[in-house]
Amino acid sequence: MLENEIKSSPIEEIHSLNDAKFVNFAGWSMPIQFRDGIINEHISTRTSCGLFDISHMGQILIDGDESRLLLEKITPTDIGKIQTGKVKYSFLLNNEGGIIDDLMITNEGNCFYLVVNASRINEDLEEINKASKSFSKINIKHLQQNGMIALQGPKAKDVVSNFFKEIDDSFFFMSFKKITLNGDEVRVSRVGYTGEDGFEISSTKKTILELTKYFLDDESVTLCGLGARDTLRLEAGLPLYGNELHENMTPIEADLAFAISPSRIKDGNFRGANKILNEIENGSQFVRVGLLPEGRRPVRKGTPIFNNDEKIGEISSGGYGPTIKSPIAMGIIKSEFNKPNNKLTAKLGENSIPMTITSLPFVEHRYFKKGNKQ
């Protein structure tokens, strides 16, 4: 495939039938919304079940005796602690502790399955390949032929378990199962990017197309585009690579310290450990925060943030939260101004919009964890 060729999803025919508006996203032609609009898709996901095409996401399989060592070299995660059939959120770090990408790592038992950002697949593959040179017997496979969908929302479990009898109440958040369907491998993970309970399902193009058609026949399922995916993740306070995360940003600045394994912190033997351990101890210069703008006007990415007359940061993601029916935003600001309920200002041309620092998420997560009431 040519480098500059626009890639299309295996389920594009379904998008066209549903009056999709397409956008070019990281080299992919993907639906931003369907005929009933982003707000309708967003609310349907929060109240019932949204189906998202995420075939643009990068999928990588790593196997070989030393693949655990390889992954521990490039992430701050205790890979050996990930049990078979479990998923862990992590980062690919550079030597300065900056985030090359954020990703999901699954232990499949005989290999590791990585899901990475579409916009970072080339950088990720380059970094993984480069790092793998110090290890022996490592195979890296980019699953370019796979399609992927996400089902998200309070009814997602009923919808998915109706088809896959293997998905039951013992299949918790951050769990993984590989299921065989018509001779094809289907990877099912109980994860998502909306704050809701839900699943991501990967398989061959043919099987993903069949599954999508089956799920869309369920009246509780609404087909959703990247527009709703973005408003949902923003309400859920989840970072987006290129907005909240980049190569000069550490996990501490991104307020994602939870994803660094305690054993790795104790050993201090991961990329950028000097800088990151110092930030854990003494705080980082900048930090990601949640912001609630006053009034109705959304503030967007790139808008400068002021404390009185001093510029102290920028909006990293901002828009309208359909669930809470008001503008919401995240910003990267100087840490000294990160105090709960601190008042800051977004400068939009001649307009100043007052904003209050608020804890994330804007809408509570509803993941299906052990001990939750069903």
Added chain:
Amino acid sequence: MKKFAKTHEWINTENGEVGITENAIEQLGDIVFLELPEAGKEVTKDSPIAVVESVKAASDIYSPVSGKILEKNEDLENAPEGLNEQPTSWLFKIEPAQVAELEDLLDEEQYLKEIEN
């Protein structure tokens, strides 16, 4: 009669009502914010005088002619989603300063041809 600007505004030449085209509203998607000019404000042709924001994006609205703002649609400003429900709604009324500026605007056929390109 409605006349159109390339920047997707229309003006009703009989009563001075100004709105944005159904095509523009369709492109914007769900509208969540409107900021309209105050009555009495003097505006010049092609200057940004209002703001419309959808879930997806922010966009300026330009005055199709020079003149004085007579009235703004406050109901719509308070409930901007009304523009998706009634895409032919007017946003503000303007008293054009020069009739010639109205004549320079596109008619419907010319506008539709313009957006095809």
